[in-house]
Amino acid sequence: MDTKERFQKIRRVLIYVLILNWGVAAAKLFYGWVIRSASMKADGFHSFSDGASNLLGLLGIWIASRPIDRSHPYGHKKFETLTSIIISGLLFIVCLNVVREGVIRFLHPVVPAVSVKSFLVMGVTLAINIGVMIYESRRGKALGSDVLVADALHTRADIFTSSSVIITLIGIKLGYPILDPIATLIIAFFIGHAAVGILKESSRVLSDGVAIRTEEIEKVVLSIRGVKECHKVRSRGRPDDIHIDLHVLVDPDMDVHKAHHLSYAIENKIRRDFQGVTDVVVHMEPLEENKNKRRL
Ligand SMILES: [Zn+2]
Ligand SMILES: [Zn+2]
Ligand SMILES: [Zn+2]
Structure with a gap:
């Protein structure tokens, strides 16, 4: 699946x-x-704003799908990461709302008036939301799209929030109205936890945190014939757009032609062994055995 196809699929889901x-x-x-x-x-207004958040996702995906150009030689994929940070920010607002409503219900307990008709409308929309959440998070994981995964988490938070009316009813029926605020706080915790998870991974990507463990890359590179040593191994980027650069020490008598071939071999091996690697830059150095090892 190429990048264009992936973005088309994400767009369709959104x-x-x-x-x-x-x-x-x-x-x-x-x-x-x-x-x-x-x-x-x-x-209803909440569902409307959920749609607005989908529009935001579409906008982010549209920018992220633009090809490499003069102003963005590394492509635009990080716009998807940026969008998922904004969506997780919205998730924090949802989380605060859940806590707020739980506190209000605890301080002023009211038996929610539920008619058969309104229960039906709620039930149907809840079922649609559950369907959306499962579909979206499955597609999000399959396509490696953080925007879809973040949005699915938001939908999950909404499902919990909508079903909190049912929890209130059950609590009152059982004679333990305290169940409601407890359930609300647990729900808020899980929503907040999910939002922190997205924020952590997204900020790792944006701050160029390590994408693949350095030791694992070194092991692969050192297994290639002609490589004597390697150092300054760096990796960064989105899981579907990992950039790696490294220094490799080779026989000082190796000619440029051979060295160029070797750099290709290293690049290909890394791309084959690690999923999501899109760019490898190899810096070649002669291994001076007898002199003081100068690391440049
Ligand atoms: Zn929502
Ligand atoms: Zn070349
Ligand atoms: Zn070096």
């Missing part, structure tokens, strides 16, 4: 999810308007 989100939003807004339910309308 468009499906966008359509579903806005469909759900329309249903909730319309029904909330008909039955004059403020909470149903608020839920």
Whole structure:
């Protein structure tokens, strides 16, 4: 699968999810308007904003899919990483909201009024959300798309939030209303945890953190015939766009022709052994056996 195809697939998933989100939003807004339910309308506006977050994802993917040009010789893929950071920021807001609502419900316990019809609307939209979440996170993992994975986590957070009404009901029915705030805090913790996970990986990519363990690269490079030593091994980048550079020491009598071939062999071996490597730069040095080892 080439880059263009991958972005097309990610785009398609985002468009499906966008359509579903806005469909759900329309249903909730319309029904909330008909039955004059403020909470149903608020839920509808939330689904509408979920669609807006999908649009943001589409924008990020569109920029990230642009080919290499004069101003971006390394390509635009990191725009996807940047977008996933923004989406995880939105996830933190969702998390804070869950805590806020849990606290409010704890301080002012109210039995949510649930009619058969509103329960049906909630049930159907919840089922759609569960479907979206499973589909999106599967595609996200298969395509290695952090934007899709982040968005799926957001949908999962929304599912927990919508089903918290059910948790409240169960808590009251069982005679333990304390179950509700406890469940809410646990949910908030998991949402926050997921957001931190995205933030960690995305900031590793943007700050050029190590992408492949240096020892593993060294082992592979030293196994190639003609390589005497290697050092200054560096790796960085997105898991699907890893850049590696390293210094390699070779026989000082090796001619340029041979050295050039060797550098190709190193590049190919690294690309074959490590998934996601798109660029390898080899710096060749003569191994001076008898003189003081000067490392340049
Ligand atoms: Zn949401
Ligand atoms: Zn060359
Ligand atoms: Zn060196």
